[in-house]
Amino acid sequence: MKTDANVVHLNKMVSDTAHSAAGRLPASLIQVRDRAANQLKQALQALFDNADDTLFDMADRATSNAEQNAFFEAMRDLRLKRKGIERGFLQKVFESFSSLNHYVVGKPPTLDAVSFDSLSLVQNDELEETVALDSMIAKVLSRDHVALTHLTTRLNVVVSKKLDDKSNPLGPVSLSELFLDSCSGLGVEIKVKLIILKLFEKYVLSGLEQLYSDANAMLVEAGVLPELKSAPPRRSVSHSRPDRHEQADSAERASPAYLDDDVREVFGALQELLSQSRDGLPSRRQAPADAMPISTNDLMRLLSHMQQRAPIQAPMDVDLRAQLEHLLTRASVKSGRVRVVGEVDEDVINLVSMLFEFILDDRSLPDSLKALIARLQIPMLKVAVLDKTFFSRGSHPARRLLNEIATAALGWGDHDHNQRDSLYQKIEQVVQRLLNDFTDDPAIFSELLTDFLAFIGDERRRSELLEQRTRDAEEGSARAELARREVEHALNERLLGKTLPEVVVRLLREAWSKVMMLTCLKHGTDSEQWQASLATMDELIWSVEPQESPEARLRLLELVPGLLKALREGMTSAAFDPFSTSEFFAQLEALHVQAFQRFKRAQFDSERSASNDSEEVQRSALSSLGLELPLLELPPEDEESVSAMVEVVDQIVLLAPGQACAQEDEPVLADDDEALRQVDSLRVGSWVEFQEDEEHKLRCKLAAIIKPTGKFIFVNRTGMKVLEKTRTGLALEFRRDAIRLLDDALLFDRALESVIGNLRRLKGA
Structure with missing residues (x-):
């Protein structure tokens, strides 16, 4: 029979080994186990159902982007691993019951709480987790001590393993440790883990009073120590240490x-x-006894x-x-x-x-x-x-x-x-x-906090607006820079190593490069428009190169009208200076006229060479009669009208508007360089301090990393751009210790962690 995939049968969660062991448990204990497992399962489901909302609220109140992202990532991780945690926790509960009739030889108890004194000085996260765990367990023991002790006493009657309140499989120590073990695969920060522990306390541990009551009732019904009478649980009035009772009591009354x-x-x-x-x-002064x-x-x-x-x-x-x-x-x-x-x-x-x-x-x-x-x-x-x-x-x-x-x-x-x-x-x-x-x-603090948050909110909105404009401008500059590089590449690919008329080289560098830039920005390098601009450049270069064949003359005759039209339309669309455009076209026209003259001269020289023999015969015949044949020659080329020729030997570099010179090449750093790793650890929103010189420091926030150009853009607290660095440039700053990361974690929390660490250090000294 096929079962519904959404139904989880608790008995199916036990391994084969657990089944065989569970088979040796008394029927009354199996009944207690199953009832407890059902209640714990429902409590866990309530925990995870509410975890999303809790973490979302925390993310909404986060004070930094990094903190907000941590909460959102925790929400995602918890959703993905929820089912595994639920199954793992209940599996461990079943296994703890299965081991009740088995002795473990030579193995210390595994469910003892972690010692507060055994933590290393630097494990602040573990300290917080331990303090939270001890607090949760202490509250359950204070509230349900009698019921838990009676349950432990009854379990000792029906199982062979000696139990105490800590090793009781339904005790708060065991359940908390089993839950922590089930959550070990969560990759969350200590702040999120503490929130999950708090939810575990609220939805699981808070229900143990009813669980113990039901378990004791079932064992009493099975005849296990019915004479034990559970009194109503008493709530502890004071948790103060004995030597502080007087002052704690007076403080509580106050x-x-x-x-x-x-x-x-x-x-x-x-x-x-x-x-x-x-x-x-x-220490304070030594006070007398009175x-x-x-x-x-x-x-x-x-x-x-x-x-x-x-x-x-x-x-x-x-x-x-x-x-x-x-x-x-x-x-x-x-x-x-x-x-x-x-x-x-x-x-x-x-x-x-x-x-x-x-x-x-x-x-x-x-x-x-x-x-x-x-x-x-x-x-x-x-x-x-x-x-x-x-x-x-x-x-x-x-x-x-x-x-x-x-x-x-x-x-x-x-x-x-x-x-x-x-x-x-x-x-x-x-x-x-x-x-x-x-x-x-203390109500004045709430009033001042509300007012200050409103002030900061207004400032933050203004700075975020300016910061977004800064990012948009930098992204636009990055696209322009990429287009400029594409145009540079196209020009150098066609011009480097060639000798061409100077006017053509200038036209391509100063005018046509702008047309290609606009085309690249609007349409991209895969577009027909981009290919057309490249074809126009190729045709212009061919039209001014020496050509000898009759086919080339015919192609030039067909090419020039369309070429001039494409050049004129392109330069007009780029809003190029009309006066400079007219000057370029006048010189280009002269170049094409000279090209046609070269074709005619070459044709005339060929025809004259073919008829040299007949002319000589005619000259000899006329000479014998005392006459001469007149010479028909084309006028010589005007040397001044021929444009100066230049050889393109240097890479063409196109400068951005306002850029005075090309950027200098930066040193190349190894991929595993420590300074580069420090740069890569920076995140958008990180605050840093640059040591500009001995007296001046600049505080700024990383607003954007422009990936196409590799630029890191920094803004001040108003959102205005104050600095721009490349990845290598930042690495060099890290190398000379000119950059310091500013800790944007909550100040009071950092201070409290530091105080706890110092006190523990003094305690261990």
Whole structure:
């Protein structure tokens, strides 16, 4: 019987080995397995059904072309590999059940979570993946711990293999590892992988509570430990470490938003790194045992005091910790008791300080704008104290505002005039508004973000329009350059090595080349019009070359009228100068008249040679009578009327309008040259910085790569062309270290990755 190809029978997914092993499983466990597989299959389908929309939304909000292309490529890859991932995951689930009645001798467990400490210092992607995975698993264990433990206990009764919650085939650890293994063939960036993991948590792991409930019920019905009673799952109130309970609880009471599980996990991981790396961080003064931590509200008041008194031209290396310490000393003297910043708030201060150290040291930001961004440190610190999602949520308004300012500033050069530049003025306006108006309401960041995005959107539309015009103009120039090369080739092929009248060589180079250029641009080299222009050039050259045969004389008589007509029509269509056209045709007419005279003279000489004998007889007879025969001769050629002849020995080079001389040949580099590989790694939209001389730098964006001519076109942030380079020319710039690629990734994200890497380095030191 033929089955529908769209129906996937779960039992068919098990290999022969799995079938034989599964046959030894108790019937109750097979029932649990099949019910779980059906639920996991439906959850996976929901995951992939929603993945497209999620990735499309992310692409729509992307801040660069490269980021947007990465999301679109991930969508395509996920569609192609979806079925394989679904089948592979369910296959692995079946295999994990099949192995429950088998011991694996000498082999360590394969489903243990990856150790946080075992990651190398440079594996930031793996760190992010591990943190996300641990966070997902921790939430399931917190929510469904009792039900999972009861299921594990019941499974241990019916199988021979010793299980715990980690090795339980339906546990969050096993399922997450199996899903990651099934997705190993996806060629996606870590940002996309984290999105897929989040979807796995939302559509698969979130349904485990029901799965465990059903599985326990089926085993109880089969008589497996019915005395175990599952209590309603309790949600954890605090994930803080034991030594931080007091301050975490007070922070939670001050801000209920901190109860979000994701925030706890991310900020908790950062606190863990900070606590283990504290020896390498700037430490606060040693406080006495009876020191009293100030409340978060008091800290906010101190920060607002510092914010209002911050100088307009604040130095970039300002030490906020020192300023805050000074204010705390004054408060301690006033109250008579030592006051210190609480440990949680101190962690926030350290994190924000490290983030801004990276930001202000980032070479992608122009120095003149770093001074403006440095003034945002206190407002950003205040919003981080108020709202810990600042560290975990990429869409946080304050975080996005900082990223948008940095992205907009990427193409801003230090040579731009600050006072007249609209971008500089807008950023300055945003900074001043935050310093003046932000006290404790983070909503101001959303308002400023909306306004700044509208401003940037207007600027981007204008620059994209000018950039498109630049690309169109360059593509037109490239087509003209290719046509010019075709005409050069045709001229050199017919003229090199020949000796021709100077006027004909000039006519072809100065006038007919323009006709051929227009023909090539309009119709192409495969057209009848192009072939006709070549034929006209060939006929003109033949018509002024020495010809001796009578057949050539007849052909010339037939050819000249049509040739002159074709030349005249072509030069008129190319709008060639009428005065120069008349001069050319006058000289060309003289050449053809001389050609006809040569034919007549040759004919006369032939006839006179044939009748020489009879003339001699006549002369002798007349001479004996005392008479003479008169001589009939053609007039001699006028030497001045004969055009000067020139030999074409040099390659004909046609210059573009405005081009003074031919371009010099560039050195040839090996195909595997490292500098050429660097050039080939450039992508349209990449920002670079050229070191023009010791003092001046030029920031520009690669707007187009004109493939026919091999030219790289660079524009400034307004979309205006500022530079043009060949592939070899760029390679030579890379060789002398005159080019630096600017990192257009989100500034805050790069800063956070750097801080995590540094903390892990300090932890391992």
